[in-house]
Amino acid sequence: MTNNALRQSLHLHMARWGLKRFTSDADYFAWQRIELSSSDLIQLRKVVAQKHEGGHLDEVAFYDRSAQPQILPVLYSQRYEYYIEVGSRVAACLGDAAHILDFGCGVGILTTFYAAQYPEKQFLGVDRSPASIAVARERAQGLGLGNLRFECVDVELQPIAGSQDLIVATHSLVQAEQDPGIPSQNWQTFERTHDSKQQALFEQRTGLDIRLDRLSALLAQKGRMIVFEKTRQLARRVPLQRALAARGLGLVEQPELVRYRLVEEVADDGPFYLLGMEAGSTLHWDESPEPDEGPPCDxxxxxxxxxxxxxxxxxxxxxxxxxxxxxxxxxxxxxxxxxxxxxxxxxxxxxxxxxxxxxxxxxxxxxxxxxxxxxxxxxxxxxxxxxxxxxxxxx
Ligand SMILES: C[S@@+](CC[C@H](N)C(=O)[O-])C[C@H]1O[C@@H](n2cnc3c(N)ncnc32)[C@H](O)[C@@H]1O
Structure with a gap:
């Protein structure tokens, strides 16, 4: 299926989930006021504020709250363009994998799309938010998807059983969005030293270490992984790439930055990585700053x-x-x-x-x-x- 056809199909899928596309923020907020009661709005704002303050429990509470039937379409419609951009790219990269894990699948908006597109493949969605998993199960059943199951697991607390040909991790591996990453050696260079202590600290702070250890252990021989995180800044991109490489993952395709529109912001995220455990990749990890659109050099x-x-x-x-x-x-x-x-x-x-x-x-x-x-x-x-x-x- 072409990328265009996948996108069309994804738009239809989003409509089935009750998600709406908005081209103006004003239209979105007008709709939000119609859809949510004032007490729902207040509660939503409270949970969002708590999530920004950090902490593991608050994050689970945030995703549990986001899964409530009246909140879900309103909150997740903010991410409409994200789903289109990321979901269509992931769906185009599933290749011949028979068993696929969607790690941190949330309520399963994208997982149900992948499963509907590829009925011959078996999908497993895993998330630590119990309310999100309950919604995901209910929706999968409503959509008549027999090739998909969901498990409520916090991968930091317990491993996932089984073996997977492909693991998808989109916005679920590198938590701690505010973490600035690893600084360069000094102000005159963009290069980072290979400092294992600094790398380990970054992985611990963001929860990347245990997640990647447990996920990479699930990969079958020559298994693949799709990774898409908020790691556009070099200071976060370098330690993510080094963490992936240290687990034996290499680039299968040239990574690509993805731009999409959210309510009240335009996000530049990624890169979108298609990775493999097979040896001999000829592609190299890029640790240089993103080319900017600066004025003429002279x-x-x-x-x-x-x-x-x-x-x-x-x-x-x-x-x-x-x-x-x-x-x-x-x-x-x-x-x-x-x-x-x-x-x-x-x-x-x-x-x-x-x-x-x-x-x-x-x-x-x-x-x-x-x-x-x-x-x-x-x-x-x-x-x-x-x-x-x-x-x-x-x-
Ligand atoms: C931003 S959402 C992304 C959802 C989905 N992957 C997407 O692309 O829209 C992050 C999800 O990862 C889940 N998550 C974070 N850490 C996790 C962990 N240690 N184990 C399981 N799920 C986790 C959260 O509960 C949340 O639902």
Whole structure:
């Protein structure tokens, strides 16, 4: 089936689940007010706030609450585009696997889609939220799916039995969304040292260690895994990739970043990984920053294109700012500060002169880069900006 046909079929499947697609946030919130009573709305907001505060129990409570019949379509419609983008990609990658596990399947919106598309394959959905699993079972039965079963298991507390040809883990492996990941060696590089202690700490903090150990142990010989997490930032992508590689998983396809629209935000997630246990992959893990869409690398070229008189001569807030800063002509440093922040990151900020003008360069070990160049007559503006960053950093 082509990806387009899979997407069409997924839209129909979503309608069967009562999920709606919205192109405007205002329309979505108007619908939310019609669908939910004010007490449901209050309760929903309370659970969402608790989840953001963290903690294992709160997360299970959040997913239990999300599975309630009146809440489910309203909450999960926010993720409509996510289901279309991720579900269609996963469905296109199931290959010849006969036994497939959907880890952290939630209420089974996507698991029931995969099972309906591939009646010849056997599916198992696992989740630690009892209410989500109850809904998943009920829906699978309602959809007449005989090739799908669900188990309520917290994989951190107990292993899953059996062997699987393919494991799907979408938004279920790397918890701790706020975890910034592993910093680079220093502010001048995007590279991470191979520090096993730092890696182990990241895996523990995010729950990745036990999940991946238990899941990879389930994979049959030459088994495959599909992974899609919120690990777009290099600082999270690198330790995820190293954790996968350490469990014997290699790339089967070039990973791909996925962009989709949620209510009140556009999410850039991923990469979407198709991985295999077979040896000899010719594809390599990419540990370089994502190419940004920065302005032209030559600041002088940028100047000739600038239309706004008040605009700086050059401004770049992406990783490519580093290359431009390295190549500035006849750089003379006026002042600089490098310091360790309380969250572990190292921050460097410098003010200098170059043939191109007066510049401010700011870099940190979580891969943020910023280069601004102005005409010498506007140097005071950059100086005050420099002070703000230094004071903000120390405060
Ligand atoms: C964000 S939802 C993702 C659901 C689904 N995979 C999707 O792509 O829409 C994460 C799910 O993973 C489940 N989960 C997280 N940690 C788990 C664990 N240790 N064992 C089982 N399920 C877990 C949660 O209960 C939740 O339902």
């Amino acid at each position: 600041p002088m070229q940028f100047k000739t294109h600038a239309t706004d008189q008040d605009a700086p001569l050059y401004e770049n807030h992406g990783p490519s700012a580093q290359g431009v800063w390295e190549q500035l002509h006849e750089k003379r440093l006026l002042k600089d500060t490098t310091r360790q922040e309380s969250d572990g990151r190292q921050l460097h900020v410098e003010l200098g002169q170059a043939e191109e003008g007066v510049y401010l360069y700011c870099a940190n070990t979580f891969d943020q880069r910023q280069l601004v160049i102005v005409e010498p007559a506007r140097a005071l503006m950059l100086e005050s900006y420099y002070r703000q960053i230094v004071e903000g950093a120390s405060g």
